[in-house]
Amino acid sequence: MSKIRTISLKNISKSFGETRALSNCSFEAYAGEVHAVVGENGCGKSTLAKIISGVLLPDSGEIEILGGVNTTPLDARRLGVATIFQEVLVADEANVLDNLFVGSEGFFSVGKSESEKVREASELLTRCIGHDIDLFADVGSLPLNIKQWVVIARAILRRPKVVILDESSAALDLDATNRLHGEIDRLRNEGCTVLIVTHRIAELVRIADRATILRDGAPVGVLEKSEITEAKLLELMTPSDRSVMAQPNVDIKDNKSNLLDSIIEGKSIQLTEGSHSFDFELKPGTIVGLAGLDGHGQDLFARTLAGLYRQNSGTITFRKESGEFIDIDGLERASDLHISWVSGDRKKEGIFPQRSIFDNFAFGIYRRNLGWFGKINKRYAQKAFAQEVKRLKIKTGNTANKITSLSGGNQQKVLISRAFADQPKVIVLNDPARGVDLNTKRDLYKELRNFTESGGAVVYLSSEIEEFLGFADRVDVFYQNAIFRSLDYQSVSEESMLAAMFGQPLGSHVEIV
Amino acid sequence: MSTSYFYDRCLSRMSIDKSISIDKSIVLGSALLIFLTIMGGFLLEGFFSFQNLRSVLLLAAFLGIASLGQTLVALLGGLDLSIPFIIGSANILLPSLLSSGLPPVLAIVIVLMLGALVGLMNGALSFRLQGQSLIMSLAVGFMAVGATQIYTSIGSEFGGNVFTPIPEWLRNLAAFNGVTFGIQIPPVVFIWAAISILLIWLMRNTWFGISIYAVGGSRVAAHRLRISESRTWIQVHGISGFMSATAGILLLGFSGGGFVGVGDPYLFTTVAAVVIGGTSLLGGSGGYGATILGVLVLTVLTSLLVGLGLSFAAQQAVIGSFIIPMVAVYARSKHIRNQI
Numbered sequence: 001m002s003k004i005r006t007i008s009l010k011n012i013s014k015s016f017g018e019t020r021a022l023s024n025c026s027f028e029a030y031a032g033e034v035h036a037v038v039g040e041n042g043c044g045k046s047t048l049a050k051i052i053s054g055v056l057l058p059d060s061g062e063i064e065i066l067g068g069v070n071t072t073p074l075d076a077r078r079l080g081v082a083t084i085f086q087e088v089l090v091a092d093e094a095n096v097l098d099n100l101f102v103g104s105e106g107f108f109s110v111g112k113s114e115s116e117k118v119r120e121a122s123e124l125l126t127r128c129i130g131h132d133i134d135l136f137a138d139v140g141s142l143p144l145n146i147k148q149w150v151v152i153a154r155a156i157l158r159r160p161k162v163v164i165l166d167e168s169s170a171a172l173d174l175d176a177t178n179r180l181h182g183e184i185d186r187l188r189n190e191g192c193t194v195l196i197v198t199h200r201i202a203e204l205v206r207i208a209d210r211a212t213i214l215r216d217g218a219p220v221g222v223l224e225k226s227e228i229t230e231a232k233l234l235e236l237m238t239p240s241d242r243s244v245m246a247q248p249n250v251d252i253k254d255n256k257s258n259l260l261d262s263i264i265e266g267k268s269i270q271l272t273e274g275s276h277s278f279d280f281e282l283k284p285g286t287i288v289g290l291a292g293l294d295g296h297g298q299d300l301f302a303r304t305l306a307g308l309y310r311q312n313s314g315t316i317t318f319r320k321e322s323g324e325f326i327d328i329d330g331l332e333r334a335s336d337l338h339i340s341w342v343s344g345d346r347k348k349e350g351i352f353p354q355r356s357i358f359d360n361f362a363f364g365i366y367r368r369n370l371g372w373f374g375k376i377n378k379r380y381a382q383k384a385f386a387q388e389v390k391r392l393k394i395k396t397g398n399t400a401n402k403i404t405s406l407s408g409g410n411q412q413k414v415l416i417s418r419a420f421a422d423q424p425k426v427i428v429l430n431d432p433a434r435g436v437d438l439n440t441k442r443d444l445y446k447e448l449r450n451f452t453e454s455g456g457a458v459v460y461l462s463s464e465i466e467e468f469l470g471f472a473d474r475v476d477v478f479y480q481n482a483i484f485r486s487l488d489y490q491s492v493s494e495e496s497m498l499a500a501m502f503g504q505p506l507g508s509h510v511e512i513v
Numbered sequence: 514m515s516t517s518y519f520y521d522r523c524l525s526r527m528s529i530d531k532s533i534s535i536d537k538s539i540v541l542g543s544a545l546l547i548f549l550t551i552m553g554g555f556l557l558e559g560f561f562s563f564q565n566l567r568s569v570l571l572l573a574a575f576l577g578i579a580s581l582g583q584t585l586v587a588l589l590g591g592l593d594l595s596i597p598f599i600i601g602s603a604n605i606l607l608p609s610l611l612s613s614g615l616p617p618v619l620a621i622v623i624v625l626m627l628g629a630l631v632g633l634m635n636g637a638l639s640f641r642l643q644g645q646s647l648i649m650s651l652a653v654g655f656m657a658v659g660a661t662q663i664y665t666s667i668g669s670e671f672g673g674n675v676f677t678p679i680p681e682w683l684r685n686l687a688a689f690n691g692v693t694f695g696i697q698i699p700p701v702v703f704i705w706a707a708i709s710i711l712l713i714w715l716m717r718n719t720w721f722g723i724s725i726y727a728v729g730g731s732r733v734a735a736h737r738l739r740i741s742e743s744r745t746w747i748q749v750h751g752i753s754g755f756m757s758a759t760a761g762i763l764l765l766g767f768s769g770g771g772f773v774g775v776g777d778p779y780l781f782t783t784v785a786a787v788v789i790g791g792t793s794l795l796g797g798s799g800g801y802g803a804t805i806l807g808v809l810v811l812t813v814l815t816s817l818l819v820g821l822g823l824s825f826a827a828q829q830a831v832i833g834s835f836i837i838p839m840v841a842v843y844a845r846s847k848h849i850r851n852q853i
Contacts, residue, residue: 308737331736331737331739332739335739341737343737348731348733348734349731349733349734349736349737350734350737351731351734352726352727352730352731352734352735352797353730353731353797354729354730354793354797354798355726355730355797355798359726363723363726363727363738364738366720366723367720367738367739370720373719374719374720374721375718375719375720376718376719376720376723378718
């Protein structure tokens with residue numbers, strides 16, 4: 001097969017503030033191939049996808065896509081690039097058909113006739129979803145996985161020459177993922193370049209013709225089909241000096257906390273109506289991981305522990321030092337009990353973007369030290385801040401600068417230090433390492449380990465199962481809004497977690513065809 | 514010992530840095546104020562006269578008091594359009610109460626409490642209907658001013674104007690020739706200064722102030738810190754109502770007669786003072802110190818334009834055209850492409 005080059009990037013660099021997302025990154029893709037872009041979170045793969053789709057402009061470097069240059073998403077689309085973003089971008093108030101063909105018509109020009117649209121759309125959607133859906137229903141009334149299909153179908157209907165799937169299988173179950181792979185095959189056979197941006201290794205081993213591995217914003221290898229194996233990918237993705245994450249923590253075995261009373265106990269918890277009920281236990285001195293495919297309830301459960309969501313039924317109690325059990329029935333209570341919450345979605349529920357670095361820290365710790373007439377104790381906050389900055393090695397520059405002047409990782413560090421400084425007994429972290437560089441991650445793991453060693457307990461939700469390896473004392477894997485299986489530190493492996501995430505019996509190997 | 518000394522040194526350095534880099538808007542506002550003042554000195558004879566400075570300060574005091582609530586509401590990301598109507602209401606309600614024989618102090622307390630009450634109601638309603646808070650504050654203002662006019666017109670033909678003898682001390686508080694402990698400056702200027710100092714201190718040093726910045730900066734993040742958005746929102750609107758009523762009362766002392774339309778100019782000028790000062794209308798950044806600058810800039814500019822003999826229409830045009838570069842400088846947010 002003669003190779004037609006469709007995408008060619010040369011020495012692309014892109015920085016966000018202090019964070020260098022891509023540095024001198026070159027990349028090529030050809031017609032008729034499924035090309036995976038792999039790497040850990042924060043390695044720059046999403047940035048790369050956004051540059052190809054014209055959403056971001058590179059700081060330097062050359063781009064050539066299908067013989068043209070794209071500077072806006074519209075350019076990219078005219079050239080024949082269709083991107084399916086991680087977020088499910090649909091207009092809830094419009095019907096399925098309009099969502100599928102949005103933008104295909106000009107203000108005065110009419111594209112396809114409606115009957116033609118209906119025929120094309122229903123054919124494709126039936127193939128994708130497996131059954132008919134009402135094309136004139138409002139998209140807002142549809143479940144998430146169907147919305148995801150609408151987004152995917154929208155891209156396919158444009159008859160693109162380059163399709164980018166940015167973690168688009170997140171909301172799909174196993175069956176649906178297989179159907180998606182069928183569509184990808186079809187596109188490839190039509191001569192389309194399919195870029196899959198993912199950190200799910202198992203998935204791409206099956207389907208990719210070639211893979212580019214990114215690390216810290218630059219490609220560290222391009223693998224041909226025959227070379228793509230899990231081991232090889234992991235090896236390339238992982239920096240050689242990654243000790244905290246890659247090696248099991250020896251200390252875990254010596255953990256004496258098994259003898260201690262648990263600090264949080266959950267009995268017959270039913271998260272949502274109709275879901276299975278489960279028990280939960282958290283002992284001081286331990287790190288419990290929460291895993292699961294997106295939308296399987298692990299996020300709800302983490303919120304429940306922090307008092308941000310109320311379970312449908314069952315009890316979740318906190319054991320005070322006095323031996324008294326207290327129901328965690330809301331944010332106020334959780335805070336009184338010293339349960340801290342750190343969100344990975346720092347933009348939405350973490351930072352105050354217009355405030356200074358110091359303020360972002362201090363706002364979180366004034367509350368427990370209010371004086372007369374609600375007077376805040378600035379000196380106390382400054383002392384605590386100076387300590388935490390030193391301990392967590394936060395690169396702050398002038399602390400009066402806005403928090404947004406920091407890289408994402410350092411912003412997250414500030415928020416985590418805020419949680420640490422608030423005298424927590426339990427810290428619940430919801431995917432805190434999202435978009436954070438490796439060194440920061442490592443510091444975070446170390447700090448959390450120190451915290452548990454001094455008697456604290458940690459609940460750690462992550463969407464990247466690699467994070468749990470050698471870190472969590474136990475991983476509770478969620479499936480359909482309940483804990484499907486609890487894995488202790490000895491049985492935590494990517495395979496065992498993946499199997500549980502897909503609701504497979506113990507010991508089964510998950511095949512994604 | 515030595516380390517703690519070192520820490521303290523660092524910390525004090527930190528806070529010095531902080532006050533220096535605090536806001537480019539403060540620097541810009543001050544520069545603008547100085548520029549306008551010098552311009553005034555060159556262009557107008559008697560611009561630096563005691564009389565002129567006194568009248569600038571007096572007018573600034575009214576605007577400053579009226580803009581206080583607007584600043585706080587803006588910090589939450591809202592706008593309070595009820596301010597001019599509450600000013601007008603207070604301005605006619607007070608003489609009406611006085612003429613019905615109430616002792617002045619009691620009447621003033623009643624008017625202030627009613628102002629706060631209307632503000633709280635405004636806050637509660639506009640909180641329930643977030644997104645419509647602008648029009649909601651306008652509606653509450655209309656209701657208040659309408660109801661007050663109906664009340665004051667009982668037994669009189671004209672609801673909008675109420676004339677009654679005003680106590681001499683209230684006149685002295687806010688009249689041009691008012692005297693404060695022998696100083697030829699009306700007390701309202703000092704009252705404004707005292708309120709300003711108190712508020713700025715509160716905003717920086719109390720949980721209440723922190724709550725306003727937090728809610729204005731990010732509602733969700735504030736909620737995670739157990740800061741109640743509804744409480745903050747309603748409190749701030751209550752304060753705005755109270756301060757509007759205060760402005761209305763002081764303006765009665767200034768003019769000597771109740772007129773319902775006395776608040777009308779404050780619809781635009783309170784917002785303008787906030788924006789020129791550099792408080793973002795999107796919430797979360799800025800402060801009353803900035804608004805004070807905005808108030809002074811606006812008042813000095815007006816007095817300059819009046820001195821130059823510009824008509825009211827021309828003044829409006831000039832002041833309006835001032836807002837554009839201000840918004841361009843402060844309220845601009847980064848293009849989405851450059852945000853992380």
